[in-house]
Amino acid sequence: MSSTTTEPRRYDHLIDGTSVPSDADRLIRRDPSSGQLVAEYAHAGQGDVDLAVAAARRAFDDGPWPRLSGADRARLLRRFASLVDGARERLARLDSEEVGKPISIARGELQGVVAHIEYAASLAHTERGDAWTTLDTDFVAYASQVPLGVAALVVPWNFPALILAQKLPYALAAGCTTVIKPSEFTSSSAVEMVRLAHEAGIPAGAVNLVTGLGPTTGQTLTSHPDVDVVSFTGSTQTGRLVASAAGHNLKRIGLELGGKAANVVFADADLDRAADAAVYAAFINQGECCVSGARLLVQRSVADEFVAEVARRTRTLRVGSPADEATDIGPLIHGEHLERVLGYVTAGHESDATAITGGERLTDDGLDDGWFVAPTIFTGVAPTDRIFQEEIFGPVLSVVEFDDADDAVRLGNDTVYGLANALWTSDIATAHRVSARLRSGTVWVNTNVDGAPALAFGGTKDSGIGREVGHEGLREFTESKTIQIRSGNRQLPFPRRTGGTA
Ligand code: NDP
Numbered sequence: 001m002s003s004t005t006t007e008p009r010r011y012d013h014l015i016d017g018t019s020v021p022s023d024a025d026r027l028i029r030r031d032p033s034s035g036q037l038v039a040e041y042a043h044a045g046q047g048d049v050d051l052a053v054a055a056a057r058r059a060f061d062d063g064p065w066p067r068l069s070g071a072d073r074a075r076l077l078r079r080f081a082s083l084v085d086g087a088r089e090r091l092a093r094l095d096s097e098e099v100g101k102p103i104s105i106a107r108g109e110l111q112g113v114v115a116h117i118e119y120a121a122s123l124a125h126t127e128r129g130d131a132w133t134t135l136d137t138d139f140v141a142y143a144s145q146v147p148l149g150v151a152a153l154v155v156p157w158n159f160p161a162l163i164l165a166q167k168l169p170y171a172l173a174a175g176c177t178t179v180i181k182p183s184e185f186t187s188s189s190a191v192e193m194v195r196l197a198h199e200a201g202i203p204a205g206a207v208n209l210v211t212g213l214g215p216t217t218g219q220t221l222t223s224h225p226d227v228d229v230v231s232f233t234g235s236t237q238t239g240r241l242v243a244s245a246a247g248h249n250l251k252r253i254g255l256e257l258g259g260k261a262a263n264v265v266f267a268d269a270d271l272d273r274a275a276d277a278a279v280y281a282a283f284i285n286q287g288e289c290c291v292s293g294a295r296l297l298v299q300r301s302v303a304d305e306f307v308a309e310v311a312r313r314t315r316t317l318r319v320g321s322p323a324d325e326a327t328d329i330g331p332l333i334h335g336e337h338l339e340r341v342l343g344y345v346t347a348g349h350e351s352d353a354t355a356i357t358g359g360e361r362l363t364d365d366g367l368d369d370g371w372f373v374a375p376t377i378f379t380g381v382a383p384t385d386r387i388f389q390e391e392i393f394g395p396v397l398s399v400v401e402f403d404d405a406d407d408a409v410r411l412g413n414d415t416v417y418g419l420a421n422a423l424w425t426s427d428i429a430t431a432h433r434v435s436a437r438l439r440s441g442t443v444w445v446n447t448n449v450d451g452a453p454a455l456a457f458g459g460t461k462d463s464g465i466g467r468e469v470g471h472e473g474l475r476e477f478t479e480s481k482t483i484q485i486r487s488g489n490r491q492l493p494f495p496r497r498t499g500g501t502a
Helices: 046-061 070-086 088-099 101-125 159-167 168-174 186-201 214-222 236-249 271-287 301-315 334-351 405-412 429-437 468-477
Strands: 010-011 012-017 018-020 026-032 037-042 130-136 137-145 150-154 179-180 207-209 228-233 252-256 263-264 295-299 354-357 376-379 398-402 421-423 442-445 478-486
Touching: 010 186, 012 046, 012 186, 018 405, 037 088, 046 179, 046 207, 046 214, 070 101, 070 168, 070 186, 088 101, 088 159, 088 186, 101 159, 101 168, 101 214, 101 468, 150 168, 159 168, 159 186, 168 179, 168 186, 168 468, 179 214, 179 334, 179 376, 207 354, 214 236, 228 236, 228 263, 236 252, 263 405, 271 301, 271 398, 271 421, 295 301, 295 405, 301 354, 301 376, 301 398, 334 354, 334 398, 398 405, 405 429, 421 429, 429 442
Parallel strands: 010 037, 150 179, 150 228, 179 207, 228 252, 263 295, 263 421, 295 398, 376 398, 421 442
Antiparallel strands: 012 018, 012 207, 026 037, 130 137, 137 478, 354 376
């Protein structure tokens, strides 16, 4: 089965508006549904990373971008949004092919990409500081938000264009210059988006990109002394490495890391809508999603009926080629990840849990060349089981029953992660009380895997540090600078005036 119709794409780094070939070996990407070669990228070593950071440094220290008015930055970002809008279908196809995500899902994400750039443009136009006008006679102060400098943006493979759009336009709106490092598996849409940013008129040195591997290119970039702020999305394990390097260099960091969201369904909820959302939240993007509703908590009185319905709807999902309009679930990102996910499925089978649907790799009906796993639901899961505790990042849903709100909150918070949770109820008091007690950056009520560019996103606990997107997302790339102005005399304790003139 193949979703590829063209020659493999071949990309170099984009540094200061110029295509720069690799100073190290090159990398290849294969379509995870077919194994077919689809792209070849440069691999940045120290030399390429130095060049890219130097270009961003020059553009920040001496270039026009940080000095443009907010209105001018907004205008160029809107032009960028419009070019991305025109390229949506092509970008969606690139992400679909390299991630293995169904094309229908990729198209939705590209709408989100455009929305983020447009929203960031509005922030560039409207960002403002603070003023203190009642400090004292003849003494006023104002604080402006100044860009932090050179931003390193490190993006994972699961939502390549969307996660880039949660960082790049906000960094640019703030006046930062950037060096992007996309995932080694899914770099194409990022390269194409950088070209569109240049075409829009955003100065070349303000947006640079190096492709390559995490432990080489990524590590070199995030620990580079000339980088001022690192915005990283990826695993908690890698996030710790980035944080310790940034701690050593005293850089600002934003970390968006792993998750293990609970999806809490109370008996009084609209169970029909909740069942659809439970399937969607667990299996969107094959479960390769940091906010997947991977732990389904259902109130005991409705659990049997509700879970049976979720399983029935899950069996209607179509697993297949990402290029097929009818596909709901594509392949996993690569063979190593498939083995990891299947390891969790085995752990589920070996515990007292029962796979009521799925529970295996799919190799029939033309799926044999790809990394396909059947959407899987385990019931009878103990909260201590690995499948309930650890981030699987695949299409595996664990179901646990609860008795009351206290029990639901205890189970929901029984995780090292705190990125997002969801709850379903028709009682507004339950909605308020439970959402207040669930420890995560986001809580969805009667919805799941939802959002808008205005709404800050990020995690507590092992899910990260800081908030992305929205106004808080812009502020990740700025710091305040206070200007204090005294227009009259100030009484100083010394030098003492003893009368007469000195
Ligand atoms: P990784 O942490 O492996 O990689 C993320 C990015 O960091 C990639 O570009 C990767 O490059 C790079 N990288 C890897 N090692 C280093 C390093 N030592 N120094 C600097 N950069 C490095 O995560 P995955 O790509 O595997 O993504 C999946 C993970 O990301 C999941 O755990 C998921 O929960 C999390 N995630 C979190 C999100 C959030 O918003 N909170 C959103 C999406 C995913 P390369 O690809 O070449 O290895």
